[in-house]
Amino acid sequence: DAEATDILERRKYIGMNVLRTEDPVYLMGRAKYTDDVQLPGMLHAAFLRSPHPHARVRNIGTERAMGIPGVRAVITQSDLDGVVGPITTALARPEVVPVTRPALDSRVARYVGQPIAIVVGTSRYLAEDGVDALDVDWEPREPLLDAERALEPDAPLVREDMTTNNFAHIEFQRGEVDDLFANADRVFRKRFHHGRCSAAPLENRGVIADWDQVSGDLTLWSSNQNPHMLRTFLGAPLGIAGNKMRVIADHVGGGFGLKAHAFDEDHLIPAAAKVVGAPVKWTEDRYEHLAASLHSKDVIIELEIAMDADGRFLAFRGHYIGVGGAHPSHPWTPLLDPLPAATLLPSLYDIRAVGYVVDAPMTNRCPSGAYRGVGWTAGHAARETLIDDIARELGQDPIELRLRNLIPDKPFVSVTGMKYDGGSYAGAIRKVKEMVDYEALRARQVELRKEGRYLGIGWSPWVEPTAWGTEMAKANGFNSEFFDAASLTVEPDGSITVTTGCHNHGQAHYTTLAQVAADTLGAPFESVRVIENDTERAVYGSGTFASRVAVVAGGAIMRAGKEVREKIIRLAAHAMEVSPDDIDLADGVATVKGVPDKQMTMQQLGFLAYYGGSARPPDAEPMLAATRSYDPPETYSNGTILATVEIDAQTGKVDLQHIACCEDCGTMLNPMVVEGQMQGAIAQGIGGAMYESLAYDETGQFLSSSLMDYLYPTTCEVPPIEVGHIQTPSTVTEGGIKGMGESGNIAAGTAVLNAIADAISAFGKVEITTNPLGPNEVLELIRRAKAS
Ligand code: MCN
Ligand code: SMO
CATH class of the missing domain: 3.30.365.10 (Aldehyde oxidase/xanthine dehydrogenase, molybdopterin binding domain)
Structure with a gap:
């Protein structure tokens, strides 16, 4: 249950209209989106995407494409054996039928826009020319579009290696439903079809993969909302340990849920980079986004x-x-x-x-x-x-x-x-x-x-x-574990660094979470910096989705901050030779209650914590930091x-x-x-x-x-x-x-x-x-x- 109970009584920033500190970067055009990242020797990928809703691919002729100067590689499914494993999607429920599929299916197209092959070239233009020069022998087939037809037992199969089209059939009942309907005074009915929508963020997706040829470390830029989760999901198919992969999503121009997934391209661009032995960038265009990123609400x-x-x-x-x-x-x-x-x-x-x-x-x-x-x-x-x-x-x-x-x-x-x-x-x-x-x-x-x-x-x-x-998650049928963590550090100069495993892509976390940290510690808002969006700079977390960050990261910060506040107060009490109960910590100053001129600033306390040696309490470790998690x-x-x-x-x-x-x-x-x-x-x-x-x-x-x-x-x-x-x-x-x-x-x-x-x-x-x-x-x- 709630641990950090006294913060609201002391608050100075929570509940205030603090201006968004992240905005100047956007307003000055200095935001760094994935497409802004330029690496030496970087190549560019373009996808051959299916123009058919359903087709068999008999053959992909690559000769003309490879003849284009600047085209470095045409990659199809067989080139990725041993490079990127299959993707298995399941859910911990008995009703769910897991689906396993190759990260790149060059043999069967099952929707308009499906990636079929990757062309890598020295520029995006040349890669696109390469795609246009592929000679693809399509064998179009009848598509299955009607969802209700797909549920009928004799319907053709969308995935021929499965025995059903239905990913899950779930039934639930509580209370005397049938009796109440049978004996009701009136029964009203409706059939409603919610239209198919797209999150359609202004920034389309983008992926850049950079393998270090010597260490085997992978740096992945991907315009996404959950860097840690993406790292976890890519580890097994790419065969790389989590501590050798860094996922960065610095500035993201809208996610709206769509960017909370691990996409095929997130798997395929690192695979392509491995095949060609150079960093590879792919930036989604609007057609690709609308046709082949995810759809929703249908x-x-x-x-x-x-x-x-x-x-x-x-x-x-x-x-x-x-x-x-x-x-x-x-x-x-x-x-x-x-x-x-x-x-x-x-x-x-x-x-x-x-x-x-x-x-x-x-x-x-x-x-x-x-x-x-x-x-x-x-x-x-x-x-x-x-x-x-x-x-x-x-x-x-x-x-x-x-x-x-x-x-x-x-x-x-x-x-x-x-x-x-x-x-x-x-x-x-x-x-x-x-x-x-x-x-x-x-x-x-x-x-x-x-x-x-x-x-x-x-x-x-x-x-x-x-x-x-x-x-x-469980209450909504998703049997999985979600929490977030926050680390809170008072630096040697008294400035405060907070990291969380969430992702800021417009929600103003750098402002609102700093408000929480400042109030929890009793420090000035301006002294707090919040870091997210990078697996190597921020502590682990599930990410940003399900309107969770204020509660989950906020709660983790309150818990970590409470621990650090107690450490600061002990340090100040020891240094000023009073009991911790006699210390008032507010606005970044520890004051002895009733003795206003007996005080220490956060800067002095930070210095003491890192370089104070025997001036610290004998049982206090150096540093002022804590990491806590919260699963609300x-x-x-x-x-x-x-x-x-x-x-x-x-x-x-x-x-x-x-x-x-x-x-x-x-x-x-x-x-x-x-x-x-x-x-x-x-x-x-x-x-x-x-x-x-x-x-x-x-x-x-x-x-x-x-x-x-x-x-x-x-x-x-x-x-x-x-x-x-x-x-x-x-x-x-x-x-x-x-x-x-x-x-x-x-x-x-x-x-x-x-x-x-x-x-x-x-x-x-x-x-x-x-x-x-x-x-x-x-x-x-x-x-x-x-x-x-
Ligand atoms: N907030 C607050 N007080 C609260 C609750 C929230 O001040 N009691 C503030 C939070 O501190 C945070 C913002 O409101 O700065 C949103 O908080 P929260 O409801 O926790 O949602 P998340 O931060 O987890 O953001 C995710 C949510 C989702 S699921 C989608 S989808 C969405 C959305 O946020 N995508 C967005 N808002 C978006 N806004 C922008 N600009 N871009 C997106 O992609
Ligand atoms: S759809 Mo929001 O990322 O949960």
Whole structure:
């Protein structure tokens, strides 16, 4: 349980809007992304990628390519025997069917964009010319695109060495589900398909591998979110010890979950560098990124809600089909979307029973994996659009219906066994009502309808499992161990170095974690430096994902800092010949209580700790440092988003006017950072609701291969976003902190969808069954509503 309990009482920085110290580097254009790294003698790789969703490769003719001056090597599967081993993706669950595959499959293409061969040349241009000059003899085959078809027993196999297309079939039931459904007063149903999205960070991925020819050490730059985890996953296939591999991801231009995986290219670029005996760089282009990095959130969901005559939810039942690609994403697997969607089915509703089925079929599409709010987003959209359907059907206000079914604010164990650590489920809704003056907004909606104008108001309250440690991972079906560590060192000059195994790619860890360290020690914020993003400079950790760093790294820093603070106080007490109880340590100065002129600075104490010899307490080792880890218990944040839209019934255009939000992530480290996280994530949620879609045609061709086709919302599409806060400290974590980095993307899209439906309900019955909703989809919904 929480060990560092007195920090909040002494805090000077936690909870303050401290300016982000990492920003000048970005603003001055000095950030060092993977593609900025230049090494002497470095060669460049380009991939031959499959243009077919499914094909056998009969032959790859390399003669013309090798004839191009500057092309150094064409590498296919057989060249990598003994260089990079196969990739096995599994999960510690009996239902899961492990998949083993070569890191480079040059024989069968199973999705558009799959790497088939690598060309290495003296420049990227020449390597690309080499790819164009390969003579490939393709034998196209019928692709399997339909996920539900893939689940049928007689379906053709996406991977012919397996006996099924289904990566896992999982069933779960708690409470009297069947009885409650059989005896319910009303049962409501919905089939919802969450569209296929991409995290689409502004910086595509990139990998550089540099083997030291003498020592055999490997330095790997990879634009990723979990350097230590990547090092662990690459060790076995590349046959290299962890202490001989350094993974660096200095500045990363957005990860959003996508960069939390160990990609094929992470395996293949070091393999290519070994084959050619020189450093090799690959920088992903936007086509490669959209077609062949991971896709996400493509889940088909069938939901049922059983209700009694008083409008109470009794039981929820769901079938979640995660539309996977040609192989499991590594290491998270294609369960990462459908399984958490299912485990969180009860969300913030007090129900008596829940049942779910999860399937994760493979298809001839790009593999699917994490994108901000992975799992929660699709499940949330299905459940919360269904609840709005029910409210319209019953003629009730959608938020009143939810309030009647809400769980209590105090700690609560859900029917699926999730241990909510208390929140402000009703409070956040009340706050948003006040922020927008809900009654007035509804009155205005009525007025405008009289003028033939269609305002829509959409609610989206959420509870969110955050900060995966071992317990939270298990609660969501992922049986694996997650924790993080932090090292904290007072240097000889009194400056403070903190390292964690997490990764900073926009979340402001260098600021917020320094706030935690400064308060824990009683040191000035300016004296703390935080280091992450490099396995050789920072202590081990699981990395940055699952909105976990504030809680997990923050907690580890509090624990390490508490130990170091005690050492500093003992040192000061000894030097000033008083009892440790008489030392006050604040702002980097140790003062004898009641004797203000008897004091020592952190600089003096640092010098003493390293060079003080016999001036130190006899049993004190030199240095002032500690390393601690933290594996937090389950912790859940919550909040509510309300979106207001006006639709043009002639054109189907949606004018998104306003977003109001109240979030509760327990103790806030830095409200300004929290607001920035909310705003960025809400913009992504808007993209998912209205614009972003990775499309395939019926032959399996990929249609969204540039940012002309895959639409981000820009500042022109994102309306004013108002963020309110409630702080309900966690009852179980260090400092009461909960995570929040994904919240906006979990909830915002659904608020927009519900607002659109609310506007269209002026014309008749409306049910939203998919996203994104562009003007054509909106016009179709209006047409159907009019016909109802
Ligand atoms: N924070 C805080 N008080 C809290 C909780 C968080 O001040 N109670 C601060 C933290 O200190 C941190 C930030 O908010 O600086 C986010 O914290 P947290 O919720 O712990 O999330 P992580 O740091 O673990 O970041 C991961 C999360 C995820 S999972 C995705 S996906 C995502 C996101 O963060 N990807 C991002 N936000 C992103 N922001 C940027 N700019 N780029 C990404 O790729
Ligand atoms: S999708 Mo975030 O990296 O958990």
